[in-house]
Amino acid sequence: MSEPDPVGRDALHFCLNLNRATAVLTRHIDHRLSALHGLSLNDFTVLHSVAQAPQGKVRRSDLATQLGLTASGVTRLLLPLEKIGLITRLPDIRDARISYVALTPTGSELLSHALSSAAHISEDLIGHVPGMQLRALSTLLDSLK
Amino acid sequence: MSEPDPVGRDALHFCLNLNRATAVLTRHIDHRLSALHGLSLNDFTVLHSVAQAPQGKVRRSDLATQLGLTASGVTRLLLPLEKIGLITRLPDIRDARISYVALTPTGSELLSHALSSAAHISEDLIGHVPGMQLRALSTLLDSLK
DNA sequence: GACATGTATTTGATAGATCAAATACATGTC
DNA sequence: GACATGTATTTGATCTATCAAATACATGTC
Numbered sequence: 001m002s003e004p005d006p007v008g009r010d011a012l013h014f015c016l017n018l019n020r021a022t023a024v025l026t027r028h029i030d031h032r033l034s035a036l037h038g039l040s041l042n043d044f045t046v047l048h049s050v051a052q053a054p055q056g057k058v059r060r061s062d063l064a065t066q067l068g069l070t071a072s073g074v075t076r077l078l079l080p081l082e083k084i085g086l087i088t089r090l091p092d093i094r095d096a097r098i099s100y101v102a103l104t105p106t107g108s109e110l111l112s113h114a115l116s117s118a119a120h121i122s123e124d125l126i127g128h129v130p131g132m133q134l135r136a137l138s139t140l141l142d143s144l145k
Numbered sequence: 146m147s148e149p150d151p152v153g154r155d156a157l158h159f160c161l162n163l164n165r166a167t168a169v170l171t172r173h174i175d176h177r178l179s180a181l182h183g184l185s186l187n188d189f190t191v192l193h194s195v196a197q198a199p200q201g202k203v204r205r206s207d208l209a210t211q212l213g214l215t216a217s218g219v220t221r222l223l224l225p226l227e228k229i230g231l232i233t234r235l236p237d238i239r240d241a242r243i244s245y246v247a248l249t250p251t252g253s254e255l256l257s258h259a260l261s262s263a264a265h266i267s268e269d270l271i272g273h274v275p276g277m278q279l280r281a282l283s284t285l286l287d288s289l290k
Numbered sequence: 291g292a293c294a295t296g297t298a299t300t301t302g303a304t305a306g307a308t309c310a311a312a313t314a315c316a317t318g319t320c
Numbered sequence: 321g322a323c324a325t326g327t328a329t330t331t332g333a334t335c336t337a338t339c340a341a342a343t344a345c346a347t348g349t350c
Contacts, residue, residue: 007261008268014279014286015170015267016190021286022167023213027338029160042306045161061328068168073307075330097315097328116152122160123153129285134159137282140274141166172308187336206298218337220300242298242345 025125032121037114042067042077044118047086047111050103057090057100086110170270177266182259187212187222189263192231192256195248202235202245231255 029041039047049066050058058066064074078101081087086107092098103111126134174186184192194211195203203211209219223246226232231252237243248256271279 008264008266008272010276010279010283011267011271011274012264014271014283015174015186016193017283017286018163018167019171019186019190020211020213021289022163023337025160025289026164027213030338040306041160041164045164048161059328066165068165068172070308071329072309072331076307095316095328099329115157119153119157121153122156126156126159126289127153129288131155133281133285134155136278137285138159138162140271140278140282141162143273144166144170144271168307175308185336204298215338216299217301217339221335221337240298240346244299 028125029118029121033114033118036117037110039110039114042069043081044111044114046077046081046101047103047107048115048118050087050101051108051111057102059092060099060101063101081107173270174263174266178259178263181262182255184255184259187214188226189256189259191222191226191246192248192252193260193263195232195246196253196256202247204237205244205246208246226252 026041033039033041033044037044045067046063049063050056053062060074060078061071063069063078064071067074067077069077078087082089085104088102088104090100090102092100171186178184178186178189182189190212191208194208195201198207205219205223206216208214208223209216212219212222214222223232227234230249233247233249235245235247237245
């Protein structure tokens, strides 16, 4: 009994489940990061991405890709971060359309604390999942561009 | 070389990746479902959840859980769906605080088409992932409450 | 049966993100 | 070097979801 029935039904349920789980997960992280450092998950991801980047700077459009946001969403996300002095704006000498994001000393300092918090929070939320399985899902997620 | 470094760093990268991928994925689905049926992914999930429910009705708070939204978010999500006649509101005889959501014939009809679209869209987006792995990951996601 | 406490839902104010259009610049072609 | 086309970013209007507080009802206790 119980015909699971084909035609993308598994894929659909996976998507619905992903949607639900991610909403819950990011809300948790948002709350905790916000309480500890006054940062949302996306705020944190900006700082982290910039810090990881080759020259310590990223193009705004690359941030959009890394966050899964639109360019417009990035503009609005960065606005308050720049205003409170966590990030700065750097021009590109070759191409005046491009604007890089870099960390200020303050941003860098805040990140160093937030990074450890974020890691602990994540570990707390999904630490019970075996590392191998985690990496499997991670590579699956990478395939979703 | 390359020390991955412990203490929840894998967990953190997983969360960031999950956040990015889900944003992209749901935006895709939103666009396509919206073009075909005028429904967002969450709209669709509401119809689908209600249709799946035991008596064809769900409490609003249960919908919140299934969608990963807050109760307040559900209220606002359902409002237009009720207004355009896809769902109705049913009272609970025993407990006047509770309000159930049920499909109207129109909602049910729309769902029958949207369900097949949604399944195809999902298949399209993540069909390349082996089914076994999908189910494994789905159960992983279930463990995130 | 009045009262304190708890649960389900809604509401007001606000943040976060989207889209479509605008701006500003770059690049190739004639 | 003017022009059509394309890319990076920002802006205006709008939508979605949040939080905190309010409402409405239920339940246990005294």
